[in-house]
Amino acid sequence: MKIIDVEAIWLRIPSFGELCEWGEDAFLVKVHTDTGLIGIGESDSAPAVLKALIETPSSHSTSRGLREILLGENPLDIDRLWNKMYDESSYMGRRGAAIHAISAIDIALWDIASQHYGVPIHTLLGGKVRDEIAAYGTFIPKDKPADNVTLVEGLLEAGFSSLKLGGGLFGTDPTHDHEVLQVVRDTAGENIDLAIDLVYRWKNYRYAKTQGDRMREFNLNWIEEPLPSDDHLGLRRLAETSESRISGGEGLSTVAEFTEFIRESRPDIIQPDITRCGGISEMRKIHYVATRYSTQLVPHGFSTGILMAATVQFLASIRDGELIEFSQSTSALSLDLVTNPIVLTNGKVTVPDTPGLGIELDEDLISKYRVEMTLGTRL
Ligand SMILES: [Mg+2]
Structure with a gap:
């Protein structure tokens, strides 16, 4: 099994410029694999920053975008991939936002592994x-x-x-x-x-x-x-x-x-x-x-x-x-x-006993609140 994409999704209920006291924004990742299995994760942080940390093209060996680091890798190698992400983002990471982005991906990898092996994550x-x-x-x-x-x-x-x-x-x-x-x-x-x-x-x-x-x-x-x-x-x-x-x-x-x-x-x-x-x-x-x-x-x-x-x-x-x-x-x-x-x-x-996180997402809601942003976009 190989990772073929890491999708970074920013959701925002209008309007911008106000603080999100009650969760008016969210950041999700979907880790896609060549077998069709998809892992879901999230981070409760600043979505635009995390999206950039995942999507940025690599700069040098310790400032790499998390998506690039993961493409082609086996998603079941969770610990190895965690360390690889940590090491190869260490100039802009080690704490804070980069670890938030890694958190979302890590949760998605556990979701994939659990579905793959057909047992709950707690197992x-x-x-x-x-x-x-x-x-x-x-x-x-x-x-x-x-x-x-x-x-x-x-x-x-x-x-x-x-x-x-x-x-x-x-x-x-x-x-x-x-x-x-x-x-x-x-x-x-x-x-x-x-x-x-x-x-x-x-x-x-x-x-x-x-x-x-x-x-x-x-x-x-x-x-x-x-x-x-x-x-x-x-x-x-x-x-x-x-x-x-x-x-x-x-x-x-x-x-x-x-x-x-x-x-x-x-x-x-x-x-x-x-x-x-x-x-x-x-x-x-x-x-x-x-x-x-x-x-x-x-x-x-x-x-x-x-x-x-x-x-x-x-x-x-x-x-x-x-x-x-x-x-x-x-x-x-x-x-x-x-x-x-x-x-x-x-x-x-x-506690659910189903494999994976066991959750389904409302894709219509994602489409409705999704913020499309690429690097350099000004809102
Ligand atoms: Mg508190």
């Missing part, structure tokens, strides 16, 4: 250790604290026993944050796990410590990204002094970067995103390091059904893969791109 990863995974619901709180009552009631009705809020105005005004949390905790009750996501908004250690202590009464499940991931000392001091668990790492990539993060920042929880950290292959290595440092892995996931399918396969195969993020986005790309998505039942998702 290729060493075997399934659970049939269901508890999900936590992530939501952006309404600006007006009282408006969150209905929102939280809806999440409880969906069966969630674990929630996380972040974004919107949250983290910008301590008094407002307190009011929002009061409404959410009162509505959810004491038996629901409740986490918060600061998206780096707490500036420095002293400020974060003060805010975290003020929120003690809400019994938070974890405090996510209170400080930038590169503020290792601040994060470590927080992890050592905070009563709540500290989490982070959704923007990091490669086991090398995660190893540094874990060793320097000592988070209680790391949150690699399978579509950014280097794909299923690198996620396995990151998990191995996390277990050596008493760190829990709860993956980040806030995109389409492709990410969800890949994350479920990975979590099904690890002993402590007990919690998955479940986006509450209402974007068409989140809800409809995959026509047979993994669904939530009583706050849990069921």
Whole structure:
């Protein structure tokens, strides 16, 4: 079997110039083979940048386009191809966007291998250790604290026993944050796990410590990204002094970067995103390091059904893969791109036993939102 094309697909729900808070864009790859098998992957990143990293003509031996690197290769050689992509894109890669693009391709290669061998991806990863995974619901709180009552009631009705809020105005005004949390905790009750996501908004250690202590009464499940991931000392001091668990790492990539993060920042929880950290292959290595440092892995996931399918396969195969993020986005790309998505039942998702990612894409939706761009195109 040989790879005959790597198709880089940028989807965007108009309009440009606005931030995509709820998944209004997406980046997919389809890896085509000469046997007709097609692998699907995605990355939750900047689509135009990733498309360029895949389609760029090669410059020199360490600045090659990922598509060129893969053409003619055997897609079953996943580890060899991962290393080849990493090595031959290393001048513009090693971290960040190039690893995001490699993540999408890696997921597609696992999809191909699993279809080829006719067994689920979790079997290729060493075997399934659970049939269901508890999900936590992530939501952006309404600006007006009282408006969150209905929102939280809806999440409880969906069966969630674990929630996380972040974004919107949250983290910008301590008094407002307190009011929002009061409404959410009162509505959810004491038996629901409740986490918060600061998206780096707490500036420095002293400020974060003060805010975290003020929120003690809400019994938070974890405090996510209170400080930038590169503020290792601040994060470590927080992890050592905070009563709540500290989490982070959704923007990091490669086991090398995660190893540094874990060793320097000592988070209680790391949150690699399978579509950014280097794909299923690198996620396995990151998990191995996390277990050596008493760190829990709860993956980040806030995109389409492709990410969800890949994350479920990975979590099904690890002993402590007990919690998955479940986006509450209402974007068409989140809800409809995959026509047979993994669904939530009583706050849990069921692990599929079909070969491959087991998903089908809505090709009409892809045609409708596809952004045609070649190198040099100005939008
Ligand atoms: Mg987050």
